[in-house]
Amino acid sequence: MQKILTALCDSTRRAALAILWDGGEHCVCELMDRLGASQSRMSRHMKVLREAGLVLDRRDAQWVRYRRNPDLAPEFAAVVTAVLAAEHHTELETT
């Protein structure tokens, strides 16, 4: 629980989760580009998400592809979904 909330407490990590949450696979370089984050920064953030159990990674040739962890306990998945939904909601208001 604590690790998950800590992971959710950073906007770059939430943005990465928002991209991954559809279930697709995305490599670190794609996330870097889309979020405008430096390489080391992106890598570290993904490590936090991985260690919180929110995402899984898989090496594919020279890339590492991240994806949502499908085995995340439902009550934790609900937290992530609620946070992403709330953020999406407020973004729409701000725009």
Add this chain to the structure above:
Amino acid sequence: MQKILTALCDSTRRAALAILWDGGEHCVCELMDRLGASQSRMSRHMKVLREAGLVLDRRDAQWVRYRRNPDLAPEFAAVVTAVLAAEHHTELETT
């Protein structure tokens, strides 16, 4: 959003929220006792919750009574509820 997640990122604050989330009013001294927190610590934690918009306070004689903010936007209330539910769930597992 950021303030709400920061507020949720501390176990003492989550425990206080769990007590307040039923809608009742509770003074700081009660929260101190129930959570085993020192006075200044409890006061600061409640300030974080208040500034995140999660709770409201009201002075009643020499006490300050805190309660859940009923006007919290539903998408944020959903986040809090999901977090408290997840925590409650894991507590049951651990016990």
Add this chain to the structure above:
DNA sequence: TGCGCATATGCGCATATATTTATATATGCA
């Protein structure tokens, strides 16, 4: 084997956050 791309990590710095101690403020009551 050597090179280049993709990713991870150690290190140091700056900033944020939490905690304790001490003190200040507000209220009720004698």
Add this chain to the structure above:
DNA sequence: TGCATATATAAATATATGCGCATATGCGCA
């Protein structure tokens, strides 16, 4: 007014977090 209770806050300190830079590692390809 003076004291007790309840709460807030300031100062000092410890700890955590995020970041960039440099470097290491893994992989494909020539």
